[in-house]
Amino acid sequence: MTRLPSRPARPPMPPARPPMPPAPFRPPAAGRRARRAGRRLRRAPLALATAVLLVIEVYPLVWLLLGSLKTQSEFMNNPTWALPTDWTNFDNYRQAWESGVSRNLLNSVIAVFPSLALIIVFGVAAGFALEVMVWKGRGTVLLVFLGGIMIPSQMILLPLFSAYFKTHLTGTVWPLILTYTATGLPLTVFMMATYFRSIPKELFEAATIDGASAFRSFRSIAFPMMTNAIFTVGLVQFFFLWNDLLLAMTFTSGAGHDELATVQVGLLSFQGRFGAVQYGPTMAAICVNVLITLALYLFLNQRVMKGMTAGAVKG
Numbered sequence: 001m002t003r004l005p006s007r008p009a010r011p012p013m014p015p016a017r018p019p020m021p022p023a024p025f026r027p028p029a030a031g032r033r034a035r036r037a038g039r040r041l042r043r044a045p046l047a048l049a050t051a052v053l054l055v056i057e058v059y060p061l062v063w064l065l066l067g068s069l070k071t072q073s074e075f076m077n078n079p080t081w082a083l084p085t086d087w088t089n090f091d092n093y094r095q096a097w098e099s100g101v102s103r104n105l106l107n108s109v110i111a112v113f114p115s116l117a118l119i120i121v122f123g124v125a126a127g128f129a130l131e132v133m134v135w136k137g138r139g140t141v142l143l144v145f146l147g148g149i150m151i152p153s154q155m156i157l158l159p160l161f162s163a164y165f166k167t168h169l170t171g172t173v174w175p176l177i178l179t180y181t182a183t184g185l186p187l188t189v190f191m192m193a194t195y196f197r198s199i200p201k202e203l204f205e206a207a208t209i210d211g212a213s214a215f216r217s218f219r220s221i222a223f224p225m226m227t228n229a230i231f232t233v234g235l236v237q238f239f240f241l242w243n244d245l246l247l248a249m250t251f252t253s254g255a256g257h258d259e260l261a262t263v264q265v266g267l268l269s270f271q272g273r274f275g276a277v278q279y280g281p282t283m284a285a286i287c288v289n290v291l292i293t294l295a296l297y298l299f300l301n302q303r304v305m306k307g308m309t310a311g312a313v314k315g
Helices: 029-067 072-077 091-131 138-149 157-166 174-196 201-209 214-225 227-242 246-252 263-269 279-299 301-310
Strands: none
Touching: 029 279, 072 279, 091 138, 091 174, 091 214, 091 227, 091 263, 091 279, 138 174, 157 174, 157 246, 174 227, 174 246, 201 214, 214 227, 227 279, 246 263, 263 279, 279 301
């Protein structure tokens, strides 16, 4: 019997390809341009408001810088918007520095930074005690600190001056340091208590279970976690103290006390004969003061932003 040859095996069929997804609908170019123009139109008021605010903020600084390069005759004879004739005229800065700005800056540093250190240390410790530690009467103590915020500085000037005079502290920088510390503590304590409220209490409870004392919890847990908040509160208090004029004039001006004048009090002394204001040196001194505070704020800007949002979040 004749055997028929076997058929060759069929090759396997390739797997079926999945169907291609439909192409996304692309609107016509005219529609895309219209929507893009609509978005730009909706953002236009915000961009315009930002530009106006930028001009409001930058224009005084530019005007102040240009004014510090003008001479006294240019202030008297030229229009206000006129540019300085000599862009390399730094005699006003030299005159302002030699007239006492360097001494005034040193007095401000001596008065402000020790006060700021005391405010931060006592304020953080008080905030920790009022918000983290549990003891009877802490709510009443917090209300007392809040009441201190509502006391205006003008009401305490005469009693403080009498007390400093009787204790022979007048003629020194101690009245400013003590007064700055006392007036800055209420707001600092309130803000620090608010920031401590955002820290989970379980951290301090775990530290207590591990045998840590209250001081150890404050030094090892609370203080490191409050770094951004401390920078924020410290910068706010720094601006309050550095720009103070009323207290500085009360406790540093007078016979024999002019060498204790701070920057803000020293700016009042740029006067010539018959009380004429020396505009060039005055603006140069203001420029130095503004640039110091502006550079400090720009350097600590990120920490301040983090500290401002830290107290607004619970947990």
